[in-house]
Amino acid sequence: MNKPLILIVEDDRAIRKLISTTLKTQNYQYHTAETGEGAILEAVSKKPDIMILDLGLPDMDGVSIIKKVRTWSNMPIIVVSARSEDRDKIDALDAGADDYLTKPFSVDEFLARLRVSLRRVRYDNERLQSDASSFINGNLKIDYAAGCVWLDKEEIHLTPIEYKLICLLAKNIGKVxxxxxxxxxxxxxxxNDIPALRVFMATLRKKIEKVPSRQPKYIQTHIGVGYRMLRVGDANSLSDFNS
Incomplete structure (x- = not known):
């Protein structure tokens, strides 16, 4: 993808300038909007690759914008907000956001999360161009047709629930x-059984991760929020929401 187009939706002038300057130094193209109405107009007319969205806009709540955009577009949406409560993160992610970054944030972390979203865009485009019957991520391979999973060229035996979990994460790679x-x-x-989910996720991770708790390679935990399948190489470039 050459010079991705980023839409910055932010009413705070200082934050908007910080993000736009950061994108400019990295040779990204960008447009800006200061209101929810302006964001939707820009998203429809400019068709950006990624939206950077503040939740606290003067005319519309950011979650409402996410829901509206999701009726016609799957472009990655990275929320950048001062709201730090888990409930705010969960509401935005459940509405369709792909990632959530809390203000104040470091430029390095912002760029790392942006790169992850861009990799997801490229991955989705490649997947659309081919009728893939398998998923490959580092040494992990899922053969959807056969219903089998391999790690380091050795088949690993998963329960039906574990298999469903890994397929769901793989098909949404890079997304929380x-x-x-x-x-x-x-x-x-x-x-509505989060403890059961945690148990199944723990057993899955033991089968595919060398050090599941300290050095996740494939599945990253976002404490109090959920999980993300990492594309190999992303594990060291992201911080946990609550780290």
């Missing part, structure tokens, strides 16, 4: 999936 989203996708919206 909340506990509620995962539970609804795996067990249906009648279930």
């Amino acid at each position: 999936l909340t506990h509620n989203f995962i539970i609804n996708e795996i067990w249906g919206n009648y279930a």
